[in-house]
Amino acid sequence: MRAMLVRDIGEFPLIERLAASIEGDSDRLFERVGQSGYRLRLSIGDDAAAWESPSGTSVFTTDTMVEGIHFNLDNISWHDLGWKTLATNLSDIAAMGCEPTYSLVTLGLRGDLPVDGLVEMYGGLMEVSERCGGAVVGGDIVHSPVFFVTVALLGKASEADPNGAGPILRRDAAAPGDQVAVTGHVGCSAGGLRMMLEGLNFDDAVAAHLKSAHNRPLPRMQEGTRLVTSGVRCAMDVSDGLVDDLGKICEASGAGAVIHADQVPADDFLRMAYPEEWLDMALGGGEDYELLFTAPPDVMNRVTRLLETPVAIIGEIVSGSSDVLVLDGRGERVAVRSGGWDHFRAT
Amino acid sequence: MRAMLVRDIGEFPLIERLAASIEGDSDRLFERVGQSGYRLRLSIGDDAAAWESPSGTSVFTTDTMVEGIHFNLDNISWHDLGWKTLATNLSDIAAMGCEPTYSLVTLGLRGDLPVDGLVEMYGGLMEVSERCGGAVVGGDIVHSPVFFVTVALLGKASEADPNGAGPILRRDAAAPGDQVAVTGHVGCSAGGLRMMLEGLNFDDAVAAHLKSAHNRPLPRMQEGTRLVTSGVRCAMDVSDGLVDDLGKICEASGAGAVIHADQVPADDFLRMAYPEEWLDMALGGGEDYELLFTAPPDVMNRVTRLLETPVAIIGEIVSGSSDVLVLDGRGERVAVRSGGWDHFRAT
Numbered sequence: 001m002r003a004m005l006v007r008d009i010g011e012f013p014l015i016e017r018l019a020a021s022i023e024g025d026s027d028r029l030f031e032r033v034g035q036s037g038y039r040l041r042l043s044i045g046d047d048a049a050a051w052e053s054p055s056g057t058s059v060f061t062t063d064t065m066v067e068g069i070h071f072n073l074d075n076i077s078w079h080d081l082g083w084k085t086l087a088t089n090l091s092d093i094a095a096m097g098c099e100p101t102y103s104l105v106t107l108g109l110r111g112d113l114p115v116d117g118l119v120e121m122y123g124g125l126m127e128v129s130e131r132c133g134g135a136v137v138g139g140d141i142v143h144s145p146v147f148f149v150t151v152a153l154l155g156k157a158s159e160a161d162p163n164g165a166g167p168i169l170r171r172d173a174a175a176p177g178d179q180v181a182v183t184g185h186v187g188c189s190a191g192g193l194r195m196m197l198e199g200l201n202f203d204d205a206v207a208a209h210l211k212s213a214h215n216r217p218l219p220r221m222q223e224g225t226r227l228v229t230s231g232v233r234c235a236m237d238v239s240d241g242l243v244d245d246l247g248k249i250c251e252a253s254g255a256g257a258v259i260h261a262d263q264v265p266a267d268d269f270l271r272m273a274y275p276e277e278w279l280d281m282a283l284g285g286g287e288d289y290e291l292l293f294t295a296p297p298d299v300m301n302r303v304t305r306l307l308e309t310p311v312a313i314i315g316e317i318v319s320g321s322s323d324v325l326v327l328d329g330r331g332e333r334v335a336v337r338s339g340g341w342d343h344f345r346a347t
Numbered sequence: 348m349r350a351m352l353v354r355d356i357g358e359f360p361l362i363e364r365l366a367a368s369i370e371g372d373s374d375r376l377f378e379r380v381g382q383s384g385y386r387l388r389l390s391i392g393d394d395a396a397a398w399e400s401p402s403g404t405s406v407f408t409t410d411t412m413v414e415g416i417h418f419n420l421d422n423i424s425w426h427d428l429g430w431k432t433l434a435t436n437l438s439d440i441a442a443m444g445c446e447p448t449y450s451l452v453t454l455g456l457r458g459d460l461p462v463d464g465l466v467e468m469y470g471g472l473m474e475v476s477e478r479c480g481g482a483v484v485g486g487d488i489v490h491s492p493v494f495f496v497t498v499a500l501l502g503k504a505s506e507a508d509p510n511g512a513g514p515i516l517r518r519d520a521a522a523p524g525d526q527v528a529v530t531g532h533v534g535c536s537a538g539g540l541r542m543m544l545e546g547l548n549f550d551d552a553v554a555a556h557l558k559s560a561h562n563r564p565l566p567r568m569q570e571g572t573r574l575v576t577s578g579v580r581c582a583m584d585v586s587d588g589l590v591d592d593l594g595k596i597c598e599a600s601g602a603g604a605v606i607h608a609d610q611v612p613a614d615d616f617l618r619m620a621y622p623e624e625w626l627d628m629a630l631g632g633g634e635d636y637e638l639l640f641t642a643p644p645d646v647m648n649r650v651t652r653l654l655e656t657p658v659a660i661i662g663e664i665v666s667g668s669s670d671v672l673v674l675d676g677r678g679e680r681v682a683v684r685s686g687g688w689d690h691f692r693a694t
Binding site: 003004005006007008009011014015017018021022025026028029030032033036037038040043044045048049051053054055056060061062063064066068069070099101102104106108109110111112113114115116118119122123125126129130133134135136137138139140141142143144145146148150152154156 | 373401408417459477481488493
C-alpha cells in the first residue's frame with residue numbers, strides 16, 4: 001500500500017492530523033509556558049493564536065505567499081506584493097479584534113531576482129504598515145529555488161476587560177439566533193484574479209478596481225477593534241471564500257447558518273464585469289479580507305450604526321446542523337462552487 | 348546595464364540594503380508602536396528583535412530551512428528535521444539570554460511528501476520543546492514546489508532589572524579588554540555535513556557523533572540565561588562559523604579580536620575524523636549553535652565557575668580595528684577558509 005501523501009489528504013485534514021498527533025504533548029507544553037506567566041487562550045484553529053501575559057492579550061499569526069501558487073510576478077507589482085503579504089497577516093489580527101505590534105519577514109529568494117524589486121517590495125511593506133499599524137523588526141533571508149515570502153505578526157488586544165483578559169474575536173463564539181454579517185463587499189478579488197489569469201479585457205476603471213481588490217486588499221483594522229468594543233465576539237476574515245469561511249465558524253461553534261444570496265454584498269464593478277458569475281465569485285471567491293462576523297440582533301444594531309464601513313446582514317446562525325445553507329430570493333437552495341482554496345487538491 | 352540581482356549582492360549586503368531603504372519609515376513606525384506600550388530595543392542585526400512591554404523584555408526571531416539548500420531528506424530523518432528547525436530558533440533565543448515562549452511553524456509542502464513523515468517531524472518539534480522550553484501554538488501550511496520549514500519564535504527575558512528592563516545578550520556590547528569565550532566545542536557540525544555529502548566512512552561512534560552534531564544541535568538554553576544572570580552582556584550563537592560570527596560581534600561593537608587557534612575547542616571525534624582539516628572546520632564551519640560571548644576577566648571567571656558546560660577562553664577583544672586575527676601557537680597568523688554560509692554566493 002502506498003504511503004499517504006500530502007496531495008492525497010488536503011490542507012485542512014493535514015492540519016487536523018498534525019494537530020492531533022501533538023495534542024497530548026502540546027497540552028503539557030502549554031501548561032509549562034503558562035506557568036511562566038504566558039497563559040494560552042487559543043492555539044491552532046483560529047485566525048491567530050492568543051495568550052494572556054502581564055501585558056494583556058497577545059495574538060500571533062503567520063501567512064506565506066509562494067510564487068506560482070499564491071502570486072505571479074507578471075500580475076502584481078513588487079510594491080503591491082509587499083503590501084499584500086503583510087496585509088493578509090494584518091487581516092488576521094483585525095479578525096481577532098486586535099492591533100498589530102511587531103512582525104518578522106522571511107524571504108526565500110531565487111538568485112536571479114532583482115534587488116531593486118525587493119527594495120520596492122519593502123516600500124509596500126512600509127506603506128501598509130503606515131496605514132494599518134505595526135512595524136517590521138527583522139526577519140530572515142534564505143536562498144530558495146522558489147520565491148516565497150513569510151510574515152509572522154504579533155498583535156495585542158485593544159482594550160482590557162476588568163479582569164485583565166482582553167476580549168477578542170473568535171471563530172467558535174457563534175450562537176443560534178445570531179445574525180451573520182460581512183463588511184464591505186466580496187468577490188472582487190476573485191474577479192480580479194480571473195481577469196489577470198485569463199487576460200480578460202474590461203473597461204479601465206473596472207479593471208483597475210478588480211486588480212486592486214486582488215493585489216492590494218485593505219485589512220479592516222478599525223472595523224475589527226470596533227466590533228470587539230461593541231460587544232461582538234465571533235469573527236474571522238474572508239480568505240477562502242464567504243461560504244467556506246462561514247462553514248469554519250459553524251464547525252467551530254457547533255451550529256449551522258442560513259444565508260440569503262440576494263443580501264450578499266457585491267459591488268457594481270463585479271456585477272458589470274461578470275454579469276453571469278458575480279454571485280459565484282461573491283459566495284465562493286477568496287482573498288476578500290473582509291470581516292465575517294456574527295452577533296445577537298441588538299449588538300448587530302449597535303455595530304451597524306457605529307461602523308463607517310458598510311455592513312451587510314446576510315443571514316443567521318441556526319441550531320441543529322453545521323452546514324451553511326444558501327437560499328435565493330424564492331427560498332430555493334443555491335449551489336456554491338467553492339471547495340475553498342486548497343492548493344494541494346487543486347493540482 | 349543589467350539590473351543587480353540577488354546573487355550578485357550576497358545575503359548580508361542585501362539585508363543592509365533593504366534595512367537602509369526602510370530606515371526612516373521604520374523609525375517612525377517603531378515610535379508609533381512604542382507609544383502603544385511596546386518600546387523597541389533591538390531590530391535588524393542581532394539574533395532576535397527585542398522590545399519592552401508591561402510583561403518585561405520580549406525577543407522575537409525566525410529561521411527557515413529550505414530543502415536542497417539547508418537540508419536533504421537523504422541525510423536527515425523527519426524527526427531530526429523537526430528537532431533542528433526549531434533548535435536553530437531556540438538557539439537564537441538562548442543567544443539573547445532569554446527563554447522561549449510560543450512559536451508558529453510554517454510548512455511549504457510539495458504534494459508528494461509523505462504525511463507520516465510530517466507527523467514524525469512534529470514529534471521532533473515536540474521533543475526539542477520538551478527539552479528546551481516553549482510550545483508550538485499554530486502556523487501555516489501552504490503548497491510549494493520546494494519543501495521549506497519556517498519557525499517564528501518568541502521569548503522573554505528570564506529576569507527583570509530593577510528598572511523593569513530585562514538584561515539581554517547583544518552583539519554590540521563587546522569592549523576592548525573583554526575575553527572571548529565559546530561553550531562546548533565547534534566544528535563537528537561541519538564535519539558531519541561533509542561526511543554525509545561526500546559519503547565518507549568513519550568508525551560508527553565517530554560517524555554517529557558527527558551526524559548528530561549536524562542534525563540534532565542542542566541549543567544552549569540554560570547556558571544563555573546563566574550568562575546573562577552572571578553579568579555577561581555580549582553574545583551570539585555560532586551559526587555561520589566561529590571566526591565569521593566573531594567578526595559580526597566585532598563589527599557591531601566597533602572593536603577587533605585576536606583569537607588563539609590552539610585554544611579553540613574541538614573534540615577528539617572531529618580530530619580523529621579529519622586529522623588535517625579539523626581546525627579549519629572548528630574556525631570556519633557553521634551550525635555549531637554554541638554560544639560565543641565576551642566579558643571582562645572578572646565576569647568571565649565567575650561564568651566559567653558557574654556553568655556546568657565547558658567554556659573555552661579563546662582570545663580577547665582589542666581596540667583599533669574590526670578584524671578578527673587568528674594566531675597559531677607561534678604567534679603566526681592563521682588563514683581561515685570561511686566566507687560564512689552565504690548560500691547565494693555559493694551557487
